[in-house]
Amino acid sequence: MDMIHMEPIGVVRNGVTEAVDEGWGEVTSEIVLRPDLAGIVDGMEGFSHVLVVTWLHETPAVPEVKRRPRGRNDMPVLGLLAQRARHRPNPIGITACEVVAVAPDRLTVRGLDAIDGTPVLDLKPYFPAFDRREAMVPEWVDRLMSGYFAK
Amino acid sequence: MDMIHMEPIGVVRNGVTEAVDEGWGEVTSEIVLRPDLAGIVDGMEGFSHVLVVTWLHETPAVPEVKRRPRGRNDMPVLGLLAQRARHRPNPIGITACEVVAVAPDRLTVRGLDAIDGTPVLDLKPYFPAFDRREAMVPEWVDRLMSGYFAK
Numbered sequence: 340m341d342m343i344h345m346e347p348i349g350v351v352r353n354g355v356t357e358a359v360d361e362g363w364g365e366v367t368s369e370i371v372l373r374p375d376l377a378g379i380v381d382g383m384e385g386f387s388h389v390l391v392v393t394w395l396h397e398t399p400a401v402p403e404v405k406r407r408p409r410g411r412n413d414m415p416v417l418g419l420l421a422q423r424a425r426h427r428p429n430p431i432g433i434t435a436c437e438v439v440a441v442a443p444d445r446l447t448v449r450g451l452d453a454i455d456g457t458p459v460l461d462l463k464p465y466f467p468a469f470d471r472r473e474a475m476v477p478e479w480v481d482r483l484m485s486g487y488f489a490k
Numbered sequence: 491m492d493m494i495h496m497e498p499i500g501v502v503r504n505g506v507t508e509a510v511d512e513g514w515g516e517v518t519s520e521i522v523l524r525p526d527l528a529g530i531v532d533g534m535e536g537f538s539h540v541l542v543v544t545w546l547h548e549t550p551a552v553p554e555v556k557r558r559p560r561g562r563n564d565m566p567v568l569g570l571l572a573q574r575a576r577h578r579p580n581p582i583g584i585t586a587c588e589v590v591a592v593a594p595d596r597l598t599v600r601g602l603d604a605i606d607g608t609p610v611l612d613l614k615p616y617f618p619a620f621d622r623r624e625a626m627v628p629e630w631v632d633r634l635m636s637g638y639f640a641k
Contacts, residue, residue: 340498340524343545343609345580347491348571373491376579379555382572385628392582394494404530420499420613421533423620428527429496431543431612433584435623458494461582462571465625468635469574472586474616477536484619 347394347458348376349445355454358397358425363452367439370446370459377443380462384441388465391451393432394458401426408483415479432457435465498545498609499527500596506605509548509576514603518590521597521610528594531613535592539616542602544583545609552577559634566630583608586616 353368370391372379383389401419408414408422419427436448446462465471504519521542523530534540552570559565559573570578587599597613616622 340501340609342495342497343547343611344493344495346493348579350491376555376571379569379571379579381556382566382568382628386572387626388623390584392584396494404527405532415533417533418530420527420530421537421615423614423617427612428499428530429611433541433543433614433621435621435625458491460494460580461578463574463584464572464627465623466574466627466631466635467623467625468631470584470586471622471625472539472616472618474586474618474622475538476615476617477533480617480619484617 345460347460348462349373349459351393351451351453351455351457351459353451353455358454364450366451367447367449368451368453370448370462372444380441380446381443383438383446383464386438386464388435389438389446389448390463390465390470391434391436391448391459392461392463393434393453394460395425395430395432395453396458397454398425398430408479414483431460435470496611498611499613500524500610502544502602502604502606502608502610504602504606509605515601517602518598518600519602519604521599521613523595531592531597532594534589534597534613534615537589537615539586540589540597540599541614541616541621542585542587542599542610543612543614544585544604545611546576546581546583546604547609548605549576549581559630565634582611586621
């Protein structure tokens with residue numbers, strides 16, 4: 340299929356140098372915007388949460404289309420796109436973060452699971468009508484997720 | 491900033507030829523995967539919902555960084571990224587859809603607000619622990635959103 344080309348809107352600054360699998364809940368990050376986009380987040384202060392869309396640029400490629408989540412033997416073999424790991428054909432991250440502060444040149448958020456220098460592709464205010472769902476998950480999810488946001 | 495290049499993982503097939511602002515709730519869409527990715531959504535049948543990440547390729551460019559939502563005079567002037575309109579620097583769409591059916595070569599979903607032929611960049615199973623938030627929005631959102639998913 341035709342390749343798609345996009346320029347990041349900004350970059351993550353948080354001093355975090357290593358991607359980890361858990362404990363992102365208390366990390367505060369600044370998303371520093373491109374200078375030509377100054378003012379483009381004005382109004383975000385009315386929202387409690389924002390979806391931060393990142394390009395997880397240091398994610399290693401995965402050659403197979405299926406694997407066990409985190410390689411754990413107690414997890415089923417699943418297609419990569421039926422998982423939330425960063426290892427996927429396009430390593431796009433989507434994280435629902437708390438809005439901490441808004442300025443013309445940057446947005447400050449809490450809970451972003453991305454290292455310093457990560458390119459940001461988009462920001463979307465969290466709309467419950469769009470984003471909040473009563474959703475069912477398979478039993479392996481609860482086993483996998485214990486501890487993700489804890490310190 | 492350095493440009494980012496990605497290949498879509500698949501394409502939307504739903505027979506819808508025109509982007510509209512409302513009424514997407516009952517649209518059923520097939521996301522037809524690239525042949526080299528066969529099997530990559532295996533396991534999605536355990537989830538009730540999926541985040542579909544699209545590239546809204548026919549979205550016209552917007553030269554300004556601020557505008558009123560849908561150009562309505564009863565809406566405040568806001569940065570483009572403090573809105574959910576498709577008009578944004580990178581026209582990425584994120585929609586929480588119902589999972590209808592899973593096959594090796596395609597995923598069928600309900601409620602995707604994207605026209606036929608739209609490239610799909612990523613699919614993520616909806617994890618309430620990541621995606622479901624008690625979130626506050628400004629008062630203009632409720633006025634704007636009445637009718638979006640209705641027929």
